Amino acid sequence: MRIDLEARPSRSLALDIGAPIVALIAAILLGGLVVWLMGKSPTRAFSVYFIEPLLEGWSLQELAVKACPLVLIAIGLSFCFRANLWNIGAEGQFVIGGLVGGWLAIATHDGAYQSVIGGWWILPAMLVLGTLAGALYAMIPALLRVWLGVSEILTSLMLVYVAELILDYLSRGPLRDPKGFNFPQSVTFDDVAHLPYLAEGDRLHAGVILAVLAVLIAAFIFSRTLFGFEVRLVGDAPRAARFAGFSDRWLTIAVFAISGGLAGLAGICEVAGQIGQLQPTISPGYGFTAIIVAFLGRLSPFGILIAGLVLALTYIGGESAQVALKLPNDMTRAFQGLLLMCVLIADAATRYRIRFRLGALA
Amino acid sequence: MTPAILELVLMTIVTAATPLIIAAIGELVTERAGVLNLGVEGMMIVGAALGFAAAYLSGSPLIGALAGMAAGMVLAALFGLLTVGLAINQVAAGLALTIVGVGLSGLLGAGYVGLKRDAPPHLYIPYLSDLPFVGKLVFGQDAFVYGSFVLVAAVAWYLTRTRAGLALRAIGDNHHSAHALGLPVRRTRFLAILFGGACAGMAGAYLSIAYTPFWSPGMTAGRGWIALALVVFSSWRPWRVVLGALLFGGATVLQLHAQAASLGLPGQLLSAVPYLATIAALMVLSIGARRKSAAPAALGQPFVAPR
Numbered sequence A: 001m002r003i004d005l006e007a008r009p010s011r012s013l014a015l016d017i018g019a020p021i022v023a024l025i026a027a028i029l030l031g032g033l034v035v036w037l038m039g040k041s042p043t044r045a046f047s048v049y050f051i052e053p054l055l056e057g058w059s060l061q062e063l064a065v066k067a068c069p070l071v072l073i074a075i076g077l078s079f080c081f082r083a084n085l086w087n088i089g090a091e092g093q094f095v096i097g098g099l100v101g102g103w104l105a106i107a108t109h110d111g112a113y114q115s116v117i118g119g120w121w122i123l124p125a126m127l128v129l130g131t132l133a134g135a136l137y138a139m140i141p142a143l144l145r146v147w148l149g150v151s152e153i154l155t156s157l158m159l160v161y162v163a164e165l166i167l168d169y170l171s172r173g174p175l176r177d178p179k180g181f182n183f184p185q186s187v188t189f190d191d192v193a194h195l196p197y198l199a200e201g202d203r204l205h206a207g208v209i210l211a212v213l214a215v216l217i218a219a220f221i222f223s224r225t226l227f228g229f230e231v232r233l234v235g236d237a238p239r240a241a242r243f244a245g246f247s248d249r250w251l252t253i254a255v256f257a258i259s260g261g262l263a264g265l266a267g268i269c270e271v272a273g274q275i276g277q278l279q280p281t282i283s284p285g286y287g288f289t290a291i292i293v294a295f296l297g298r299l300s301p302f303g304i305l306i307a308g309l310v311l312a313l314t315y316i317g318g319e320s321a322q323v324a325l326k327l328p329n330d331m332t333r334a335f336q337g338l339l340l341m342c343v344l345i346a347d348a349a350t351r352y353r354i355r356f357r358l359g360a361l362a
Numbered sequence B: 001m002t003p004a005i006l007e008l009v010l011m012t013i014v015t016a017a018t019p020l021i022i023a024a025i026g027e028l029v030t031e032r033a034g035v036l037n038l039g040v041e042g043m044m045i046v047g048a049a050l051g052f053a054a055a056y057l058s059g060s061p062l063i064g065a066l067a068g069m070a071a072g073m074v075l076a077a078l079f080g081l082l083t084v085g086l087a088i089n090q091v092a093a094g095l096a097l098t099i100v101g102v103g104l105s106g107l108l109g110a111g112y113v114g115l116k117r118d119a120p121p122h123l124y125i126p127y128l129s130d131l132p133f134v135g136k137l138v139f140g141q142d143a144f145v146y147g148s149f150v151l152v153a154a155v156a157w158y159l160t161r162t163r164a165g166l167a168l169r170a171i172g173d174n175h176h177s178a179h180a181l182g183l184p185v186r187r188t189r190f191l192a193i194l195f196g197g198a199c200a201g202m203a204g205a206y207l208s209i210a211y212t213p214f215w216s217p218g219m220t221a222g223r224g225w226i227a228l229a230l231v232v233f234s235s236w237r238p239w240r241v242v243l244g245a246l247l248f249g250g251a252t253v254l255q256l257h258a259q260a261a262s263l264g265l266p267g268q269l270l271s272a273v274p275y276l277a278t279i280a281a282l283m284v285l286s287i288g289a290r291r292k293s294a295a296p297a298a299l300g301q302p303f304v305a306p307r
Helices: A011-038 A042-054 A057-082 A090-107 A122-147 A152-172 A207-224 A226-236 A237-242 A248-275 A287-298 A299-326 A328-349 B003-032 B038-058 B061-083 B090-112 B133-140 B143-161 B165-172 B173-181 B185-211 B223-233 B240-258 B267-271 B275-291
Strands: A002-007 A354-357
Touching: A002 A248, A002 B061, A011 A042, A011 A152, A011 A299, A011 A328, A042 A057, A042 A226, A042 A299, A042 B143, A057 A226, A057 A248, A057 A287, A057 A299, A090 A122, A090 A152, A090 A248, A090 A287, A090 B090, A122 A152, A122 A248, A122 B275, A152 B223, A152 B267, A152 B275, A207 A226, A207 A248, A207 A287, A207 B061, A226 A237, A237 A248, A248 A287, A287 A328, A287 B090, A328 A354, A328 B061, A328 B090, B003 B038, B003 B133, B003 B143, B003 B165, B003 B185, B003 B223, B003 B240, B038 B061, B038 B090, B038 B165, B038 B223, B061 B090, B061 B185, B133 B275, B143 B165, B143 B185, B143 B240, B165 B173, B165 B185, B173 B185, B223 B240, B223 B275, B240 B275, B267 B275
Parallel strands: none
Antiparallel strands: A002 A354
């Protein structure tokens, strides 16, 4: 069998919007097949994964809280991916952002350094520190690429493992709560170092507002500014961009700073909003799932907002499926990867007419 | 350090390097054909899960290795369908493959966590294997180790001494010219991807059948990514893969020995050594190459036949 590709003359809006939806449906059907093969009821699994989390107030809040880091990171990644740069180490930048921002909360714990000017500055400073730390950590692969031509893909990924080990060491060692009975976790943050809650109960934290803000700002940058145009041009037509005099070195550094910074911000929001202390692991793979979010959202800010909610749903559904159906957590992971594949196939279908022909592959 | 201990250390370095050699040599062929498959980690870990399961059920490490290879090839075929068939971005498709692979391996291996089986036998030749120092190192390894060296030699020979190897390299350097010459660009790439998948799956099977020898979730621990880095490090030349893998194997093993010797350094720092060494190696290589890349010129670019 051979597959012939014929470029579509123009893009159509209906295809652009329809493709990710078809991809999602296809992934759900395939996921259902896997569930059925494992001897569980696919309809029950569908309900647990995709319907039940939407029915209750607390789980809707949980949805927003889980989508927050995904959207923040994916917005940053969309800058990189649009410029055809591959920062796949957002997970590491997330961890470093949470770690450095969280360090400030631990250093100022129990009113330390707060006697003169009070504690109002701590939370903003934590957010800034987390963002800066994430951006700086992303500078390692960016500068190595710009200066030495080292592939950013491999270096950014290697740094994920390094970041996780650093957090593991510090939260078990120097930053551990000395009165914590040797549990590998830091002190619980003071209230001044905690993101405020937006609703009743202790779930929906203010980080969600930051995620929505990031979406709006990114939408503005992409549609209304020269920088946004540069990012798109360097990705789509690098030669044309060079002729236009855009510096791809500067752009590489800029998009890595943006994506690292947003990943770092997501990290400190998770630590200061959701967890409230440092512990050896602070992320269930948000940095990698955000890659799927970015593609499912077709690298557009509002698309990413919706895609972030969809992937957040798989996390929450996955947690309840572990309890309700005894489906392992790996099911969620496999489904997320499957979804990315379906999205990519649907994406190819928007660009090419795909024809299957019998005969040898040439 | 007595010679006996040194021999033991060298032995462990070779066993630590073997999965890296097998996975990297497969990826090298894929990349020489112009395809960047970032799914090595995913194919490797599914190979580890399925390889262990097959070896456990059949009692035969050979069947385990074959099952691991088959698993890697199935995933690679999926990747080939996406990137060669549908001209999808190779980086994105490779990441998807890794995510699917990690999840799938957890599902497949769930029933085998905590089970153990014996590692496959090591070669024993009377007298030769008993030689001091070199005996075990040269004449006392398992079949995977010898197989990996045969594999590297075969790939080196294929790439530089055969017509098909020349065609594969031409396709990896300029697919449009190769297509104009009538070379089967897409078929060659698809087969190269399958070969890469088979190698990655076997490397994973080696980990769970011979190296540990048990299955645990996430056991590849980034080795697939290190194999990818090794291909760059080798400047896409087969024998340099062996050199690089031995260096990385050395870093891993020394790190383990340093942890055991408790030098007062935090264990996490030592665990980070292989990853940091990878970055350092890529840096040194780039400085040495002076921006003149040895990479196949069409690496990572999708090919759509002109009409």
